[in-house]
Structure formats: structure tokens, C-alpha cells
Amino acid sequence: MNIFLEIKNTSIGYSEPLISDISTSLELGEVCLLMGNNGIGKTTLIKSILGQNKLLNGEISIKGKSIQKLNPNEIASQIAIVFSKAEITDNYTVTDLILLGKYIHYPYYFKLNEKDKSEIDNIIDKLNLAQFRNKKLTELSDGNLQKVFIGRALAQNSPFIILDEPTTHLDEENKLMILSLIRNLAKYENKLILFSSHDWRLAKEFSDKIWWLKDKKLISGISEEIILNNPELITSKILDFNENFHPPEIDAPKLEKEMMFSFLQKNFASDLKKFKLTFKNDKWELKTECFYDNYHTLSEIKQSLQNLINIDIPS
């Protein structure tokens, strides 16, 4: 085991602990998802790892050295951060921002050497940002802006990259792009990646480990094991908000089943247990003991169910 980050018996918080007794570790080449509700302590944990917040007790160490004994430059040489928000100015172009990744490597940051300039050019090309090289940051889309900040973190050459909610405000396409990029950084460049997100569905595809903040504790482990052992992660309350709704039996592949459940819950506040819906050959069959029909669209199903409920078909 080649442990890079180790947290031992640590409590984090301000006047009172937000999360207590954290003991976990991460290795280079791993991608870890940090999950938890708003306000639970994700950003506080990240700031504690960065040495920006004092620990209430315990120790966080990087390659065996305690964070508390490292100065900010030493920490920055090991950890690069991408925050979810940053103050971007009119003055900066894409190149200027990625160049900032070299900030800690120069005593005065007056002029970069040719090797570093060439590295920045490579990063810009690798991230498909060549056409935006001289564009102002304020002219970029959210997805491209996020890539630029990741580029800055790459230019810092730190083995550990932390991303605080990198996919918030992004559409699905950009989310996938950023998450794929993060995954490739870990697998092909042996970086340790820790990123926080609310969206476990996308994130679970890309992370090796999950750190789940819950009830003032940190539950850590392999992603699939954590999800299997904690089914409440999957059953989102968003899908179950209608108390008067009782779903019918739905026999369909996972995605179609979920979509039908959502559709029926939003349109009916009644007991539909006597009905059975089966998805076969791109069609939905609606069946009760004395009724059967096929439909192609959800609207047709809705209409039919409404009629059947009004007629009060016996179970």
C-alpha cells in the first residue's frame, strides 16, 4: 500500500465538531467521491486537508508528514485545488489562468522558463482549449471555464488534486466530460483525485472510493460496497414524495421503470396497485384482471388510467 493521504482520529469543525473520529486514507491513482448533504462539512473537510482550517483533534498527513508541520508552499506543491467558485476578472485570458499553476514554483513569478511555457501549451492542447487560448475567462462557457481551472491545477504539478463540486452548474454533456477527464488524470497520470458532488448517479461511475459524510461521521470504502450497504443512497426521496400514491406493478428495464414511476407519481394520487404495466417491444401493456391494452406513449397510459379509475375497475 502506498498511502498518500492519511487522516487519523480527526475531528473537524469550528466551535463544535461537524465530523468526528475520521480515520481513512487514500493512495495515488485513486478517485474518491466526497458526498454529503449541504452544510454537513464537505468544504470544511477539504479546507482542513489543505491546512486552511485548524483540526479540532487528530492528524492529517501527506506522505507521512503532518499538514500542520508543512508551510503553505509545501502543501501547494502536494495539493492543487479547484474550487466551485472563483472570482474571475476581466483581465485574465485562458493562458494567464493556466500559467498561474506555476505560481508556487517561482520566487517572484516574473517570467516563466521555456520548459514551463511549453508545458502550459501542452496542457491547453490536451484539454482541447487551443482555440480559446487568448480568450478572456468571462467569454467562456461554464464547462470550458471549469476545464481551464482544472488546467491550472494540472500546471501546478501536484500529485493530489481536490475538486470542490466540479460538476455543479454544468449540463450533462459537460459533466461527463469533466468526470472523464478527472478519471483519466488518476488512471494515466497517477494523480490522487478527491472531488465532491451531490450527484451520486454520475459520480458512482467514475470514483473508486466514496467518502460519505452522514450523521457527523465519515463512512469510507469502495464505491460499490458503500452503495450496496447503504441503499438509501439510491432511493432518492425525490422519487417518493406523494404519500397518497401507491404504484402499480411495473415490469420494465431499470430506466423505463424509474421513468414510469416518476410519471405516475406526478399525475396520480391514488392506489394503482390493481394495475400492471409491462414494457415489451417498445410498447407498454396495461393490464388488470378484466382489462388489457397496448400503448406507445405515456400520455395515452395516463388517459387510459384516468378512465379506468373513474370506472372503478374492481381488483
Next chain:
Amino acid sequence: MKNKFGIICFFIICGIIISFLINLNVGYAKLNFYDFLNSEKENFQIAGFRINRALAMILAGMAIPTSGFLLQEYFKNPLAGPDVLGITSVSSLFVAFYIFFSQNILIPDFLQNSFITLSSILGSVVLMMLLLLFSNRFRDKSFIIIFGFLISALAGAVVSFLQFYVESQSLKNYILWTFGANNQANFSQISILSILVIIGLFFTFKSIKPLIGNSLGSAYAQSFGVSQSKLKISIIVASSILSASVTAFLGPILFIGVVVPHFCRMLWNPAQLWHQWILNIVLGIFIMQVFSIISEISQFPINIITTFFGIPVILLMLVKKNR
């Protein structure tokens, strides 16, 4: 890229040399080269005044734009300037106190200027102490600007109040001082001003890299190892010393601190702060030399020249920003 910056600086420095030489030659008396060298020459004293004037403009050109540049970068506000912190106003207030309360005291002429200078410096030091004290209580750095604005307004109100009760000669003396006296500093005052400007530029030198690290906000700055409190102190100290020292010896010089950094951002990549600082110095010196020449030819006080120049430029900036 490096050559392009060098070329820009080269042309501006040529402009500085030419304007410096013109500045030495502008005035009622016609001087020649030997008047500047030979102390036995009749016009040697006039030559001395002109050298002082030109040197004062070099120092003012280095100091005031640098002060404005630091404040604009720190507050990320292109309209920030030394006036924003209230330095000019409080210096003026203390000078007003001195002039108005000493009107019935016989003070030899040779001491008058020194006391005015000391009053101005004292005012700036008091303000700097207040700013450093209150800056720790302000989480949001924009409150420092509001604080400076309120102090400026208060200082202005007190000066207006005092003006009601003073003799006309004292009032005139004060108003003349506010016009900007670029030709009244003697060589020893220029020497002291040089030392103060060098101190201010040293603090500026220490501030540039942390300012770059602060570009993305305090969260990133912390991750880069930038100490927010140290940066705040060095910005306040550097900009205060630079603008206060010039104000003390030469009177308030308005608008240059806002306008010169703006021109520099048009000339070169605004993200490259080291280059911006160098440009602010050379362009500042050149502009102040030119204004000194115009002031001498037109006989208008230098603040009127800087105001006529500065206000339209700032208005254009505002219009462009709104688009």
C-alpha cells in the same frame, strides 16, 4: 513578447528624456547648459529650481500611479486611487489645521514649507494607523474603501468649516497648496521625498507576487500561500507612503493615480502585474513631465491640468465599461 515590452518601455523612456530636457528649459528665463553646472552663474538658482521641479515630477510620476495601481489591483476596481483611502483629504485637513491655526503666529518663511510638509505627513500617518486598525475589523475589504470615502467626506467638511473663520491670506495659502506646488520643493525636500518613495516602492515590490496570487479570490490565495492580512497591510502601507509623501511635499496631485494604471492596462496584458508596475512607473514619469511643462507654459496649477485630463478619461472608462 519580451522584445515588444522592451520596445514599448524604450519609447516611453525616450519620451521621458526628451520631456525632462524640455522641462528644464521651460520658464521665463532662458537658460543654457552651463547655467546648470556653474554655481557662480547668475541663473544657477533658477536652474536649481527647474532641476528640483523635474526631479519632483519623476518622483511623483513613480509614486502616485504605483499607489493607484496597487489599490486598483487589490480592490479589483479600476476607479480606485489614493484618494479612495482618504489620504489626500486627511493630508489636506492637517495642512489646513496648520495653516489656519498658525495664522496669528509669526513663523519664519524657511520653516513654513517644512511645517506644511510635516502636517501633511502627520495626517497621512494618522490615517494609515486608523486604516490598519479598522482593516482588521473589516472582513470585506470593500469596507476599507467605504471607510476611506467617509473619512474624505468628513475631512472635507471640517476644512470647509474652518474656511469660514480664517483670514483671507491663510485661506489663499491653503488654496494655493491644494493646487499642487510642483516647483516649490527644495533639494533637501526632494532628497527626503526620494527616500520615502524608495521605501514605498520596496513595499510595492514585496506586494506584487502576493497580489498575483490574490487574483482569483481569497480561497485560491490561501491555497497559494498568500497571507491575506500581510497583503492588506503591505498594500495600505505602500500606497499610503507613496501618495502621502508626494502630497506632503508637492501638494495633492489628483487623478493621475486612477488614469495612468488604466493606460498601462491598454498598453500591455493586464494580468502581468510586474510588467504593469514597470509601465506605471515609466508612463507616470512621462505624463508628469508633460503636465509639468504644460503647467509651466500655461501658468495653471498642475492639479487643474491633471483634472482637465483625468476627468474625460475616467468618463470614457465608465462609458466603455457600461457597454
